[in-house]
Amino acid sequence: MLPRLSTIAPALAGLAALAGLSLASTAAAAPSDRAFFQSVNGQWSGPGEIVAGKYKGTKFSCDLTGTPTEGKDAGIKLDGFCRVGVFKQPMSATISQKGNSYGGRFLDGAEGKGLDIVSGVVTKDKVVVGINRKKLNGALIARLQDPSSLNVTISVKVDDAMIPVIGLSLTRQVDNLAVGSIKP
Known part of the structure; x- marks a missing residue:
């Protein structure tokens, strides 16, 4: 059904994981x-x-x-991994605001084995970014359901339709260490 998808499925899976984590704003951002x-x-x-x-x-x-990220342009650097069975794939991304939109790359970008982030829009609880790799175009939508839940969908353009291809549900990891005080 989606022959071009099969060649970049691992990259798309990682991009889904970076969704809400990989965009950033500069001083001009809302x-x-x-x-x-x-x-x-x-x-x-x-x-x-x-x-x-x-x-x-x-x-x-x-x-x-x-x-x-460090430097004059604010942003986010993402590092980690995704696992399919016993196979573990490193994931990384750096993304920042570019004018009134967003840009960046996942892994080594579209020129390598990754993807380019070519556009983006942010609302109160959601970010939508355009993704590109050679002839493949699509969108990633990340919605913050609550402070600890982030749902991500990646869709690719086939003919004139956007077809969902990846879904991901991320949960914030918090340190459950109990903190208290000692009274004398």
Whole structure:
């Protein structure tokens, strides 16, 4: 059904994992952009599934950490991995605002084995970015359901339709260490 998808399914799976973690804003960004990106910093993990194409039904899980980038342009650097069975794939991304939109790359970008982020829009609880790899175009949507839940969908353009191909549910990982005080 989606022959081009089969060649980049691992990259799309990783891109799904980076969704809400990999975008950033500069000083010109709207306060709501900044608030959204700040709300997705940290450690996330969760399951995903490829729902269309040659690898339909493949389940995977991801463990990722998003940290702010250094320098004059604010942004997020994502590092971690996704796992399918015993196979573990490193994941990385760096993304930042480019004018009134967003840009960046996943892994080594479209010129290598990854993807380019070519556009983006942020609302209160959702980010939508355009993705590209050679002749493949699509979109990634990440919605923050609550402070600890991030749902991600990646769709690719086939003819004139956007077909969902990957779904991912990430949960924020928190340190459950109890903290208290000692009274004399």
